[in-house]
Amino acid sequence: MAIIEECGDICRPKIGVYALTSCYGCQLKLATVQKIMEIVQAVEIESFYMISSASRMGSDVDVAFVEGSVSTEKDLEELKEIREHSRILVALGACAVNGGVQSWAEGDKDYKKLYAEVYGEGKITMQGRQATPVSDHVKVDYFLPGCPPEEDELMYFISAFLFGTFPEPKDYPVCAECRLAGNSCILIEKGEPCLGPVTTAGCKARCLSHNVPCIGCRGPVPHGTAWFDSLAKLFKEKGFDRDYIRDRMKIFGAHDENLEPMLDKIFGGSK
Amino acid sequence: MAKAKGSKKKSVKHPISIDHVARIEGKAGIEVSYTGKKVDVVQFNIFEGPRFFESITLGKPINEAVAVYPRICSFCAAAHKVTGVQAAENAIALRPTEQTKKLREILYIGDFIESHALHLFLLALPDFLGYHDAFTLGEEHPDILRAGMALKDIGADIQTILGSRYIHQENVLIGGFGKLPTKKQLETIADRLKGIRNDAEEALENLVSYRNWPEVDAERIHLALKPYDDTYSMLGGTVQSTEGTSFRADAYKMRISESVVPHSFAKHSHFNNEPFMTSALSRFALFGDGLDGRAKELAEMYSAHLDPSNPMSNNFAQAVELIYFVNRAERMSRELASDLKPYERRIKPKIEKAGIGVSMSEAPRGLLAYTLKVDKNGKITAADIITPTAMFLPMLEADLRRLAEALAEQGVKDPETIGSKLETVVRAYDPCVSCSVHIADIQ
Numbered sequence: 210m211a212i213i214e215e216c217g218d219i220c221r222p223k224i225g226v227y228a229l230t231s232c233y234g235c236q237l238k239l240a241t242v243q244k245i246m247e248i249v250q251a252v253e254i255e256s257f258y259m260i261s262s263a264s265r266m267g268s269d270v271d272v273a274f275v276e277g278s279v280s281t282e283k284d285l286e287e288l289k290e291i292r293e294h295s296r297i298l299v300a301l302g303a304c305a306v307n308g309g310v311q312s313w314a315e316g317d318k319d320y321k322k323l324y325a326e327v328y329g330e331g332k333i334t335m336q337g338r339q340a341t342p343v344s345d346h347v348k349v350d351y352f353l354p355g356c357p358p359e360e361d362e363l364m365y366f367i368s369a370f371l372f373g374t375f376p377e378p379k380d381y382p383v384c385a386e387c388r389l390a391g392n393s394c395i396l397i398e399k400g401e402p403c404l405g406p407v408t409t410a411g412c413k414a415r416c417l418s419h420n421v422p423c424i425g426c427r428g429p430v431p432h433g434t435a436w437f438d439s440l441a442k443l444f445k446e447k448g449f450d451r452d453y454i455r456d457r458m459k460i461f462g463a464h465d466e467n468l469e470p471m472l473d474k475i476f477g478g479s480k
Numbered sequence: 481m482a483k484a485k486g487s488k489k490k491s492v493k494h495p496i497s498i499d500h501v502a503r504i505e506g507k508a509g510i511e512v513s514y515t516g517k518k519v520d521v522v523q524f525n526i527f528e529g530p531r532f533f534e535s536i537t538l539g540k541p542i543n544e545a546v547a548v549y550p551r552i553c554s555f556c557a558a559a560h561k562v563t564g565v566q567a568a569e570n571a572i573a574l575r576p577t578e579q580t581k582k583l584r585e586i587l588y589i590g591d592f593i594e595s596h597a598l599h600l601f602l603l604a605l606p607d608f609l610g611y612h613d614a615f616t617l618g619e620e621h622p623d624i625l626r627a628g629m630a631l632k633d634i635g636a637d638i639q640t641i642l643g644s645r646y647i648h649q650e651n652v653l654i655g656g657f658g659k660l661p662t663k664k665q666l667e668t669i670a671d672r673l674k675g676i677r678n679d680a681e682e683a684l685e686n687l688v689s690y691r692n693w694p695e696v697d698a699e700r701i702h703l704a705l706k707p708y709d710d711t712y713s714m715l716g717g718t719v720q721s722t723e724g725t726s727f728r729a730d731a732y733k734m735r736i737s738e739s740v741v742p743h744s745f746a747k748h749s750h751f752n753n754e755p756f757m758t759s760a761l762s763r764f765a766l767f768g769d770g771l772d773g774r775a776k777e778l779a780e781m782y783s784a785h786l787d788p789s790n791p792m793s794n795n796f797a798q799a800v801e802l803i804y805f806v807n808r809a810e811r812m813s814r815e816l817a818s819d820l821k822p823y824e825r826r827i828k829p830k831i832e833k834a835g836i837g838v839s840m841s842e843a844p845r846g847l848l849a850y851t852l853k854v855d856k857n858g859k860i861t862a863a864d865i866i867t868p869t870a871m872f873l874p875m876l877e878a879d880l881r882r883l884a885e886a887l888a889e890q891g892v893k894d895p896e897t898i899g900s901k902l903e904t905v906v907r908a909y910d911p912c913v914s915c916s917v918h919i920a921d922i923q
Contacts, residue, residue, distance in 0.1 A: 230529030232914045233505050234554030234647040240602070241632060246625075249615045260602055261613035262502040262903075280529030281745075310551045311531035318535065326535035328747075331740025337530045356551065357647045419644045419651040421658035424547055426648070456540055460548060 222371065225256040225270035226301075227291050229277030229284040230340065231309065233259060234357040235302035236276050242360050248367060266290060272297045272370050274353075278304040278311060278340040285338070285346060292347040299366065300343045303356035307428040308464045310356075311340040315463035342464055351376060354409055356426035356461065362411055379410050382430045383423050384440060387414035395422050396440060400447045402457055406440035407471065425458060429465045444475050451476045495521075496884075498899050501906055503603040503613070505555050506913020510902050511743075512884045519888055522881040524873060524906070526744035528913045534863040542568050542858050543654060543829070549850075549865065553914050554647045555598065558591035558639055559714075559843035561652045567850035568654050571837030572829055572858070579824055580656045582816050586669075587642040587652065588714055588841070589809040594635030594646065595844035596760075596798045596805075599910045600683040601628025604795055607904045608690050627682035631802065634672055638809065641665050656826030666817035673810035680806040681778070684799035688782055692792040695886035696879045696905055699789055701754055702762035703871075705729065705842050712763070712770035712804060714842035720766050721751065722788065729840035732849045736866060746913070748874045749866060755874035758846030759909065760797035761788060775804035791879050792908045798844075831858040843868050845910045869911045876909050 226236055236259045242248070256264040266287065273295035279285050292298055300306045308315065314323065320339045343349055353366055353376075369376040383405035387394070395417055396403040403422035405414065409430050416423055435441055444454050451472055462468060495513035509525040533552055537545040546568050550560040562584050569576060576584075601624070602614040609624075611617040618625030636646035641661050643649025651658045702722040707713040719735070720726040727735045738747040750756070764771075764779070765788035771779060778800060779786060785796040836853045846868030853862035880902055887898050 228507060230507075230531060232551050232554040232557070234551075234557070237554045237598075238647060241598075241629075241636070246615070246618065254615075257613075258500055258502045258507075259505065260503060261615070262606070262900075263612040264500075264502055266500075278529075280531065281527065283527055284529055309531075310548045311533075311536065313540065313548065314532070314536040314538075323532040323535045324530070326538070327530065327532050328740050331747075332742055333740065333745060334742045335527065335745065337745065340529075340531070357554065415644055416650045416658070419657075419659040421644070421650050421653065424544070424650060426650075453541065457544060460544060 221251060221253045222271040223255045223269065224252045225268070225273045225291065225295065226254070226259070227256060227273060227275050227287070228259065229275065229288060229305070229343070230280035230311070231277030231302070231304040233276070238357040238360065239274065239301070239363055242363055244364065251371060267294060269294045271295070272299060274299050274301045275305050275343055276301045278309045278342060279346055280311065280338055280340045282336040282338060288343060288346055297350045297370065298347065299351045299353055300349045301353050302358050303354060303426055303428060303461055305343045306352045306354045307461055308340050308342040310460055312463035313460055315339070315459065345464075352378060354427045355411065359411055378431065380430065380432050380434050381410050382406050382434070382436050383408045383410050383412065383414055383417070383427070384436050386410045386412070387417045390414045390418055392417045395420065396443055396447065402444070402449055402454070404457060406436040407458065425461045427461070429462045429467065433467065435471065441471070441475050496895050496898055498903065501903050503606070504907060504911055504913060505553070506911070508911070508913045510880065510899070510906065512880070512898070512902070514888065517888045519881060519884045522877055522884055523743045524877050524880060526746045526913055528745060530745045534865060537860050537863055539859055542572070542831070542852070542854050542860055545852070545860050545863070546654060547650065550648055552865070552867070553912050555595050555912055556591060556843045556845070556848075557648050558587050558643060558652075559841065559848055561643070561649055562588050563839050563841045563848050563850045564852070565652060565654055566839035566841070567837040567852045568854075569837065570839060571835040571852050571854045572654075572831050573835060574655055574827060574829055576656060576827065577824060579816070579821055582812060583642055583657065583661070584652070585713065585715060586809055586812050586816070587639055587649070589805045589812070590635045590638030590642070590646075592635070592714065592805045592844050593802065593809065594632050594639065596802045597628050597631035597635060597683075599844075600795065600798055600802070601625065601632070603910075604907050605683070605686060607907060608687065624682060624686060627679035630676055630679050631806075634676055637672075638669055641669065653826060654829045656824075658826065660820070660822060660824065662822065663817045663820050666813045666820065670810045670813040670817065673806050673813065676806060677774075680803045681774075683802060684778060684782070684796065687795055687799055688785065692785065692787060692790040693883070693901070695883045696792065697787075697790050698879070698882060700875060701751060701756040702765050702788060703751060703756050703758050703847060704762040704766040705840060705847060707767055707770055710770060711772070712767055719840065719847070721756070722765060729849070730838045732838070732840060732866070733851065733864065736849070736871065738866065738870070744873070746870050746873060749871040750874060755878055756871065757791065757875045758868050758871050759794045760801050760844070761786070761791070761794040762846065763842060764797040764800065771800070771804050773804075773807055775800050775807065778803060791905060794908050794910065798910070829858070832856060834861070845869065845912055847871055867912065869913060872909060876906065876911070879905055
């Protein structure tokens with residue numbers, strides 16, 4: 210959607226920033242990018258509750274950024290409403306894209322059990338749900354992963370929409386960037402449980418540059434382009450068991466349908 | 481939700497319902513219902529969905545769990561990180577080095593500076609100066625917004641340099657850091673903090689023209705953590721109350737009780753069955769004597785604004801803390817730069833037996849408590865987290881009721897006026913709604 214061509218300098222694209230259930234970090238990141246004052250000049254912000262009282266639901270926007278997982282019935286209603294009123298919907302950050310860390314027990318504990326473990330017999334009138342990614346419920350046009358997303362990617366997305374082009378998703382793992390950053394491999398050299406081989410790039414291997422193994426916050430690499438042959442298979446060789454690697458991969462990849470097939474590839478055979 | 485001022489006066493519509501309080505962290509609403517002039521119910525409804533942190537981390541490895549807990553909240557990720565890591569270290573009997581403790585405290589101060597700057601400039605000040613957000617405020621007062629952003633930046637940069645990024649710092653680990661900052665980086669932090677001293681006073685300067693609303697005046701109990709070094713810090717091991725009593729942070733489960741209420745995914749906390757306040761104001765009320773330098777001077781000058789009976793004083797208390805912590809971080813960074821051990825290694829956790837660890841600290845918006853229990857394989861067997869917002873919710877509701885009743889008494893009928901006043905009081909608490917909804921009982 211070529212906003213600039215359509216509008217010339219007469220109108221400004223309408224942007225909405227919405228939250229479902231999350232830590233508000235993606236919105237915080239968006240609100241504090243260095244060029245935020247320039248962005249607010251270039252767009253019209255229809256809704257951004259976290260920072261503006263002039264926000265409302267239900268107004269039409271060109272681009273909706275949605276942070277958070279669907280974790281209540283109210284989240285679901287709001288998400289559908291946002292979808293109805295937006296031309297382009299961007300899932301912003303790990304919770305919206307992958308269901309977020311709140312999905313860590315996905316497949317092990319259902320909503321009833323989670324509720325009982327936290328609230329016991331206590332009754333709450335609002336209805337919660339098992340956390341799910343936004344794309345389980347509505348059509349998502351773009352995914353902007355990360356916990357939180359990177360500033361340069363946010364800027365790239367926003368400028369792509371402004372200039373009428375489309376942001377290109379990354380489909381290669383963190384390892385590629387880690388090599389470019391000149392790090393030695395923390396998995397090969399130190400035997401640390403680094404999820405770089407199976408995690409979407411874009412962070413420029415920040416954690417690896419701090420000698421911290423990748424925890425997978427940018428979610429699973431799309432299109433089966435994880436680095437299995439060269440690296441992911443090392444998990445087994447380095448002595449990690451299947452359950453531990455599953456636990457680690459599930460922090461940000463619990464809803465990935467390729468999770469068990471990937472574990473099969475790494476550890477051989479299905480459980 | 482608050483609409484522009486000067487809108488047409490309507491007859492009072494009952495009940496008042498704000499479905500989404502803007503300019504706070506998280507999704508919450510306010511509901512007030514009346515019978516005639518009498519206020520029946522005042523509720524701060526928390527719609528933010530549950531995320532079950534204590535349940536989803538059961539059976540999970542402790543290293544991974546302490547990386548997940550900070551995802552509770554972005555505004556105070558470092559607070560959750562440091563407190564969770566300390567609880568984990570207590571559980572596995574790991575003693576971090578002095579250098580690690582100092583670095584964590586500087587990181588934590590970075591979080592305070594960032595969080596207070598965001599709250600004061602982006603969320604609270606627009607109310608007082610009459611704007612619906614900081615962007616419109618910034619168009620007319622670019623200098624105010626610039627000062628706020630400069631403070632936010634230095635707070636964020638401290639966390640980025642020490643923690644790897646300013647939201648969800650992965651460089652902070654059980655036993656230490658993946659990578660240490662360099663001497664040069666610490667000196668640069670100190671120099672930048674020195675250069676920002678004037679900006680640190682901007683929030684207070686803009687707030688002093690405003691008075692606390694007498695409608696929310698009421699005696700109250702405050703709780704705060706006694707600073708470990710008897711100055712003014714977010715770290716310590718004893719909780720003190722304005723009633724004169726104190727208890728060990730380890731024993732918080734015995735003193736702070738929680739209950740489930742129907743209108744909120746956040747539980748409500750009580751101290752000796754009474755609502756209480758925890759906040760920058762509480763820290764100031766109990767330990768303000770530990771402040772020094774310019775912060776102490778200004779706090780004395782504006783003591784009338786720092787009234788412990790009025791929650792709106794919390795804005796002023798945060799503004800004073802901003803001045804203090806900019807100064808403290810400068811001093812600590814300078815000291816650490818001069819005796820940095822650049823090759824000190826992280827102590828790798830070795831877990832050989834089961835244990836339980838407790839840690840409490842002062843997050844920017846008040847007390848934060850963690851209890852973690854691990855088995856001999858390093859897996860979490862129980863977790864309990866109480867966040868500041870969960871602690872002060874009953875007091876916040878009591879203040880909203882006081883305000884609603886006083887306005888009804890005064891004959892204020894315009895729902896928008898009532899609504900925006902209620903929102904301003906909510907904001908004074910600087911609630912972190914995402915935080916509040918993640919509380920569980922130890923099993």
